[in-house]
Amino acid sequence: MKNLTIQDINAVLNGILVGKTNQSITAPEQLELASETEISFIGNKKYEKFWATSKACAAIVNEDITIEPGENRCFIKVKNADLAMSQVLELFAPEPPQFDELIHQTATIHKSAKIGIGTKIGAGCYIGPNVEIGENATIYPNVTILDESKIGKNTIIWSGAVVRERCIIGNNCILHPNATIGADGFGFRPCPEKGLVKIPQIGNVVLGNYVEIGANSSVDRGKFSSTVLGDGCKIDNLVQIGHNSKLGKFCIMAGNSGLAGSVTLGNGVIIGGSASIKDHLTIGDGAIVGAGSGVAADVPAGKTVLGYPAVDARTALKQWAILKRMATE
The missing domain is CATH 3.40.1390.10 (MurE/MurF, N-terminal domain)
Known part of the structure; x- marks a missing residue:
């Protein structure tokens, strides 16, 4: 004490x-x-x-x-x-979990992987071919980092997290337990012969520096190029970020919120808990999406939207006040 x-x-x-x-x-x-x-x-x-x-x-x-x-x-x-x-x-703050040795003997590390000085790798981890991990990173037990991925210096990856092939994680990032970086984007098309045909997702995920991804959150790889999260983005638990989305710097997404594919967030955007954003929309710099909102149209920079479907916050509050009065009449 x-x-x-x-x-x-x-x-x-x-x-x-x-x-x-x-x-x-x-x-x-x-x-x-x-x-x-x-x-x-x-x-x-x-x-x-x-x-x-x-x-x-x-x-x-x-x-x-x-x-x-x-x-x-x-x-x-x-x-x-x-x-x-x-x-x-x-x-x-108490000390973090202890490592008795820098690299545990049960970790599986491919001979082509490059591990930075001072990096710690826990029991049961898998580090694939041509993976690069920077200096002083901490990889807790049972983490999977697949082929050709790059992990920046001082980054912390907690147990159960998976970084899929060719993804790039910046410096000083934190991936919490069971976060998944680079799973396939949700892409299917109807086909008369086969019902639904899977669209290959051949891109990757790029996280900037000081990005934090909460437990059980998923950032899907791009279909063609990259799903990108800018420096300083903070993602809560149980968040879904769809393929080819682009987040600017210092965006915040609260728990249970989600972006469909190819959504663009400007810098400093705040997405409230359980809010959902339709695909191919743009949310401008500094905009705020209230908790539980459903966004079906672009949101200009600096605007606050609420409701389902989301509208300007002042309009939403007026609508709710009218409905409340109607319910009591």
């Missing part, structure tokens, strides 16, 4: 200390569950009311907080409590 003083934590955050506490801090925790030895967070004024009943000895708060910490309790005021929270979580 780690024990830090409030001064130790503030040395990292460089915030403003309000109040005093002599309590050693052992962990971060949410307000309602925190004990006297834990630090919490108030990232929104609506949560200030919970401070009085919380047992936390300290909290990271925004600069506009309107309450006082109280006796033997302390606030660290910062510009953005949510961002500061991530720094505190890093301070208290």
Whole structure:
């Protein structure tokens, strides 16, 4: 168990200390569950009311907080409590799973594969012909990386993930358990003789740097060229990205959302949970698709859309208000 003083934590955050506490801090925790030895967070004024009943000895708060910490309790005021929270979580993060040796003896690594210095490969992994893995990557047990794929330096691939042949993963990426990169795109055509004929998918997947793919998510390979995710994209669990889709930088897709084939997202697009995007559409830079929405037309840059089918958010809210009134009349 780690024990830090409030001064130790503030040395990292460089915030403003309000109040005093002599309590050693052992962990971060949410307000309602925190004990006297834990630090919490108030990232929104609506949560200030919970401070009085919380047992936390300290909290990271925004600069506009309107309450006082109280006796033997302390606030660290910062510009953005949510961002500061991530720094505190890093301070208290436990060590990752242990490797007793860099490359486990049960890993199967083709003789033509190139493994970077400091890379760790766990038990039961399969590394195929002509695979290239950069320096200081971490490949946890039972990962499969097939022929001619490239994995960047410092990338982490968790157990059960599969990287299919010829795919390219950038530097500092994270693939969570059972993520699949480069499965065949969903391509079939009716045929009088055979019913449905499979369309070969001969492209690949290219992930930029600092991309994170959640557990059980799939990014399908392109039919002709590449399915591409730009630098910094963050993909939640149980997300489907169809073949030949192109995502710009720093896009976010929440759980259970999906892109059909050949969808283009600009930079900084946010797709809410369970939203679905029709094939061959373009979602402009900075656009937001609300949770559960069904997008059947292009979305201009900066727009927020809601509903099924998705329309401008203000229009959707007006429609819902009218329906609510009609239901009560």
